Amino acid sequence: MASSFDKYQKRKLISSYISVVISIALVLFLLGCLGLLVINSKKVADHFKEQVVMTIYLNDTAKEVEVNQLKKSLAMADYTKDALYVSKEEAAEFMKAETGEDFMDFVGYNPLKNSIDVHLKADFVTTEQLTEITEDLSNKAFIEEIRYDNDLVELMNDNVKKITFWVLIISGLFTLIAVLLINSSIRLAVYSKRFIIKTMQMVGATKSFIRRPFIWKSVQLGIIGALVALAGMAVVLYYLDITFPELELLKNTVLIAGLFVGIFVLGILITWISTFIATQRFLNLKTDHLYY
Incomplete structure (x- = not known):
């Protein structure tokens, strides 16, 4: 027991x-x-911040030397994580793959621009830093436009x-x-x-x-x-x-x-x-x- x-x-x-x-x-x-x-x-x-893309659109008149210099300066910049050059032909192929239609059949020419997609380092993904970078790059005559989603950055x-x-x-x-x-x-x-x-x-x-x-x-x-x-x-x-x-x-x-x-x-x-x-x-x- x-x-x-x-x-x-x-x-x-x-x-x-x-x-x-x-x-x-x-x-x-x-x-x-x-x-x-x-x-x-x-x-x-x-x-997630580094997924934000800043796209630099180039004029059609931009010289190859100028574009190469820009790519080198972007690669060496403190704020750049990576930069990818996208030609207008590559952009057209991408849009065709996305939509399933060739828009050039309708317009008769390629209206897209050569561009450079820049992924910034996270510390530079702020409205102030992006504005400063945009103003600095906009001084170059062969750059037509710079775009990024500012609302997304702030949010x-x-x-x-x-x-x-x-x-x-x-x-x-x-x-x-x-x-x-x-x-x-x-x-x-x-x-x-x-x-x-x-x-x-x-x-x-x-x-x-x-x-x-x-x-x-x-x-x-x-x-x-x-x-x-x-x-x-x-x-x-x-x-x-x-x-x-x-x-x-x-x-x-x-x-x-x-x-x-x-x-x-x-x-x-x-x-x-x-x-x-x-x-x-x-x-x-x-x-x-x-x-x-």
């Missing part, structure tokens, strides 16, 4: 430990994923600021929730041992002696939970890197390593502090209050 009761108690204890580990792992995993988002938010925003920059602000707010809120959830799980685990704590105290054990095994066990659970969370984060990061290779998520090795270490340390710290506070609370309780 005693053996059956002991097995029941052991199963109950293991079940309690597993639930604590799962709670810690899930909370740290979600917190880590949010951390990955924060770390890579600028890179994601920069990726994109406004949205990036809003998203960054809310991501920071959510990160802070999520960190607080993570601490509270893990603390709650640890307190429940310690609560089930409150009579053992009081018994040890009554036979003369010091508070530090009583706390030590509880803290060590909680730290072990925190380490296991953190390792599970880190494994999940690694899988998510690997999947995202394969799905969106252009973002080069794995190039931020220092920040990612720092995040992984931070999550691991956080798992240990929260469990240590939560267990210390929980055991201290029951150590200070009177025996009569243990039943409430």
Whole structure:
């Protein structure tokens, strides 16, 4: 009979430990994923900014030397990510492929212009920078027109600021929730041992002696939970890197390593502090209050 009761108690204890580990792992995993988002938010925003195209249309009278000089100056400019020359013939072929019709059959000639499509570096995709670049390039007589979607640029920059602000707010809120959830799980685990704590105290054990095994066990659970969370984060990061290779998520090795270490340390710290506070609370309780 005693053996059956002991097995029941052991199963109950293991079940309690597993639930604590799962709670810690899930909370740290979600917190880590949010951390990955924060770390890579600028890179994601920069990726979308660099999709904005500034098209420089050239006069038909533009000389080959002038065009080549312009291409070289654009390639060397600080604001250029890449520049692609598109001849009027290539533009006509592209439009034909897009519409499925040859518009030159109707107009009798090719009205399109030779152009250069410029993708700017993310830091230069602002209304002020684009205006300055446009004014500088417009001084060249052989450039007929420069076009870009200014409304899109303004909308994109406004949205990036809003998203960054809310991501920071959510990160802070999520960190607080993570601490509270893990603390709650640890307190429940310690609560089930409150009579053992009081018994040890009554036979003369010091508070530090009583706390030590509880803290060590909680730290072990925190380490296991953190390792599970880190494994999940690694899988998510690997999947995202394969799905969106252009973002080069794995190039931020220092920040990612720092995040992984931070999550691991956080798992240990929260469990240590939560267990210390929980055991201290029951150590200070009177025996009569243990039943409430």
